[in-house]
Each structure stands twice: as C-alpha cells, then as structure tokens.
Amino acid sequence: MLILVGSKVIRVGGSFVKSNGQCNCLVRLFAAQIPSPPVAESQFQNEWDKALPYEKIPGPSRLTLIKDSLPGGKLATLNLGEVLEQYRHQYGNIYKISGGFGTPDTLFVFDPKDFETIYRTEGIWPFRPVLETVEHYRKKVRPDTFYSGGLGVEQGKEWAEFRTTVNPIMMQPKFVKLYIPQIDQFVDEFIIRMRKIRDSNIYELPENFEEEMDRWSLGATCLVALDSRLEIFGELDKNSREYELTAALKRFIYLRSVLDLKPSMWKVFPTADFKEMMRVLDVITDFSFHHVNEAKKRLESKVNTKSEKEQSVFEKLIRINPKTAVIMATDMFTAGVDTTSSAAISVLYNLAKNPDKQEILRNELRKILPEKGSPLTQQNMSNLPYLRASIKESLRVLPVVNGNSRKTGKDLVLKGYRIPKGTLVLLQSLYTQVDEKLYTGGKKFMPERWLKNQESELSKEARKVSPFTFLPFGFGPRMCIGRRLAELEIEVFVSKLVRNFYIEWDQPDLKFKTVGINVPDGKLQFKVKDVEN
Numbered sequence: 001m002l003i004l005v006g007s008k009v010i011r012v013g014g015s016f017v018k019s020n021g022q023c024n025c026l027v028r029l030f031a032a033q034i035p036s037p038p039v040a041e042s043q044f045q046n047e048w049d050k051a052l053p054y055e056k057i058p059g060p061s062r063l064t065l066i067k068d069s070l071p072g073g074k075l076a077t078l079n080l081g082e083v084l085e086q087y088r089h090q091y092g093n094i095y096k097i098s099g100g101f102g103t104p105d106t107l108f109v110f111d112p113k114d115f116e117t118i119y120r121t122e123g124i125w126p127f128r129p130v131l132e133t134v135e136h137y138r139k140k141v142r143p144d145t146f147y148s149g150g151l152g153v154e155q156g157k158e159w160a161e162f163r164t165t166v167n168p169i170m171m172q173p174k175f176v177k178l179y180i181p182q183i184d185q186f187v188d189e190f191i192i193r194m195r196k197i198r199d200s201n202i203y204e205l206p207e208n209f210e211e212e213m214d215r216w217s218l219g220a221t222c223l224v225a226l227d228s229r230l231e232i233f234g235e236l237d238k239n240s241r242e243y244e245l246t247a248a249l250k251r252f253i254y255l256r257s258v259l260d261l262k263p264s265m266w267k268v269f270p271t272a273d274f275k276e277m278m279r280v281l282d283v284i285t286d287f288s289f290h291h292v293n294e295a296k297k298r299l300e301s302k303v304n305t306k307s308e309k310e311q312s313v314f315e316k317l318i319r320i321n322p323k324t325a326v327i328m329a330t331d332m333f334t335a336g337v338d339t340t341s342s343a344a345i346s347v348l349y350n351l352a353k354n355p356d357k358q359e360i361l362r363n364e365l366r367k368i369l370p371e372k373g374s375p376l377t378q379q380n381m382s383n384l385p386y387l388r389a390s391i392k393e394s395l396r397v398l399p400v401v402n403g404n405s406r407k408t409g410k411d412l413v414l415k416g417y418r419i420p421k422g423t424l425v426l427l428q429s430l431y432t433q434v435d436e437k438l439y440t441g442g443k444k445f446m447p448e449r450w451l452k453n454q455e456s457e458l459s460k461e462a463r464k465v466s467p468f469t470f471l472p473f474g475f476g477p478r479m480c481i482g483r484r485l486a487e488l489e490i491e492v493f494v495s496k497l498v499r500n501f502y503i504e505w506d507q508p509d510l511k512f513k514t515v516g517i518n519v520p521d522g523k524l525q526f527k528v529k530d531v532e533n
C-alpha cells in the first residue's frame, strides 16, 4: 500500500511473477486479464507536440502547502485526505505539488484512464517509492543480513532479481492454499479468545479489540513467514520474543508515519525517533533470524522426504537461501500485518452494518460448514462467491490504501499536459472506486455487484467499469506479493466468524484515518452473539 505526505509516497505491499530466468509471468498474467490497446508511436508524437508543457500543470508549491497547513492557515484543520480533496476541487483531476528542499515534484492524478496509461507504460521494472528509513537500515546498518534490500527497498534490476526468486513461491494459489488447515485452526483459537474477552451480558468486544485483531493478523502471518505458531493471545510475558515483536510492530507503524511520511530531520542528524526505528527494525529482523536458524537445524536433522509440492513457503525460501527467508519474512511483517488486519476489520464492519447481507453470507457458509466448528478445506472453499464478493466490495467502499504511486516509465501525455519520464505520480483511486457515476450506490456496500454469471443491472454495470478504477492490490509486475495470502487469511477469518457469530454494530458510524494505510479511528465495539446452530 501507499501513502504520501510531504513529497513521500510509501508502499506497503505489492507483487509480480516470474520464473526460471525468463521475465515476468505476472506481466503476462495481467496482460491476459486486461487487454492492452496498442498505441502508435506517431500518434503519441502528435499528441505530445500538441500538449501543454509540464510547467503549466496547476497546483500549489510545497512552500504554500506548508504555509497553509501551519496553525491559522486555511488548511490547518484538515487531514491529508481533505487537503488533497480540496486541491482536487480547486485544480481539477490533475495537479502538481512542486518540489523544493531536495524533494521532487509530486503529480496527483484522479482519472482511471490516466491510471491505465501510467500502469501500461511502467515498464518491466516499475519504480515505486520506498520507506527510506527501512532502506537505510537494510543498506547501511545491516548489509551483512540484507544481501538484497528485498521487495521493500530495491528498485530496477535488483528488485526484479529478488522478485523473480520469490514470486513463484508467494503468488501461486496452490502453495498458499496449503495453509488453510493452519489458518483455520488459528481462527478457531481466536474465536475462543473472542468469547472470553467479550462482555458476557451484552456480548460487546472490549475497546481495544483492534489490538487483538493485529495479534491475529501477526499470528497468521507467522504461520507462513516463519512456519511458526505463536502463542500470541492473552497476557504476554514482557521478556518474551513474542511480546517484543508485537510491541516493535506497533512502534514501527507509528515511527513510519513520523519519519517516512512526514518531513523529518533524521537525514541531517539521528533523531530519537530514528534511533528507536533502528532498534525496532533490529527486533523484527532478529526475530526472523532466530526462526530461520531454528528451521535450518530442523531441516538439516531430517532426511528430506517432502516433495516440492508439500514443502511450505518458508521451507522453499530457506532452501533458496536462509537470508532470502529472513528478508521476505521482514517484508511480510512490515507490509502484511496492519494491511490484512485493517481489511478484515472493514469487512466485519460492513457486514455488521448490513445484517441482511451478513445473513446471505451465513446461508452460503452453512452449506459448506454444517456445524459451527466444521473445518474449512481446499475443497469446500472452492465455491464461495458471496464471501469473495463481500471482501472485494469491502475493499472498494473502505479501502486499505487510497491509491498507489509510480515514477512514470516513459514520456506521457496526461490531460493534455506533457509528463516527462521519471515523474513521481500518485494515482488516487479513493474517489473513482466509490464514484456513483461508475458504481450505483457509490459508497453503499452491495456485494451483489461482484457476483459473476448474474444478469442483474448491478453486476452488468460492474463488468463494464474499467478495472483501473479499483486495484486494491496494485497492478502489474510490482503488484502486492502477499495478495493471495491476504485474501486467504481474510476469507477464512470472515467465514468462521460469520458462521459462529451474529456480528452487530450499534455505535455511531466508525471513522477511518490515514496513517500510511487506512485504519479505524475509534473503538471497535462490535457485538458478537452466538449463532444458535
């Protein structure tokens, strides 16, 4: 996922595919899904010649932005999203915040046609800005561990080499599906925990339920990232590695927002926050290292009888190079935990606010889970259209990320302006994906629109809309590498919860805030009442 403040845009997830030295299966995969219209060179040259120069793109300077955001300024009381929206009204569907103080210009685009143009011309090594503190840590502080900066840090050929190595392991549904039994059991454990912590009279979950959700997401990530089942629910021993890791990830999210997403002096001198960030990254890296070393011993002491098909993602990564497993695990922790937790919360919230939709989903689930405790399997999960539609619709109306970013891969013409190759662009899809002109009902949660083989007006309409209006996991070779895993985790989580509980929300509407990704801004006071049978 991605976000910007100051000049920065940050990503948090993404992916691509390739195998065995040839390049990008993923590019081909996507090309197959979304056909690409050919653009003639001469036609482009003609457009370019007629277009207005880049300098004419409207927008405020960075200095004006800073001045207007200071106390008393006209933007002082607005959050980042509101500022961007205000500028959009003022300047239209393309505007530029000029750089300065060593930062580049940032171009904001809001039209799906422009998203498509940018993605289709991004090239085989798409450039997405990275978290600079993490880059510093991996390249300068621990270069011995990070022989590659991994997906979280690298660009260009180095990024492609790493992606090519891990893509066939992380993106193949058949490998990810092997985790269904473990994730299923882990959710069962979480359900026991929910019954224990809810108020026994009114069935309300405690105010800090978001922390419980983060722990669930971390535990589910660990099943895959490190082949480890953490004892993570309940009171943790303050000296335990699990406690340290949980605390470190929480701080990471905060420190990322102050050091990478806002202007900070850490590059001039090591601020206290920066020093803490380095310690936090040590905890995350050392935790991964510890588990890789343990696993290496286990693997060395066993005769290898497992076929490649049976090996876990973690085992496959270790066999390539134990350090590859460490790098990938740290990327999974920093990019996969808060995103998955936030997405799962949004689905629960949307279902709680729409009990009729929740009941349709429960009826679908009853067919494959006759008992509340019935397990999910590869077979019974193969046909759950309403579940998948509900998750997709939730990502549309309450997105985890507001958009994506790229440096343009070649000279382009957007909205009649010349955009030179290498310009930093923010593709702001948060408006297009809820635009009433494109999606009937706008922000209304209507999973039915995503049901395939339906002749309803809603689903016919959704099929006609450009897929570029709504790409929650990004696009192309750099799309989210954790997509398959995130979807599986959320599917299992939502299925088991809805089969076990009536999920209710009787509080004022929950607000979300943007801290790199969108997270709930308030207490998660869901009520969870047991389904009778």
Ligand code: HEM
Residues within 6 Å of the ligand: 001, 002, 011, 012, 013, 014, 015, 016, 128, 151, 152, 163, 331, 332, 333, 335, 336, 337, 339, 340, 343, 400, 401, 403, 404, 405, 472, 473, 474, 475, 476, 477, 478, 479, 480, 481, 482, 483, 485, 486
């Ligand atoms: C609902 C949950 C998630 C959402 C919405 C999400 C979203 C995204 C997005 C939008 C990107 C940028 C893609 C692009 O530039 O085209 C991305 C990249 C990435 N994501 Fe996710 N993500 C999620 C979960 C995960 C999980 C579970 C993992 C780890 C297993 C993960 C790991 C990554 C990594 C490593 C990248 C960078 C990929 C690269 O640059 O090659 N994400 N994600």
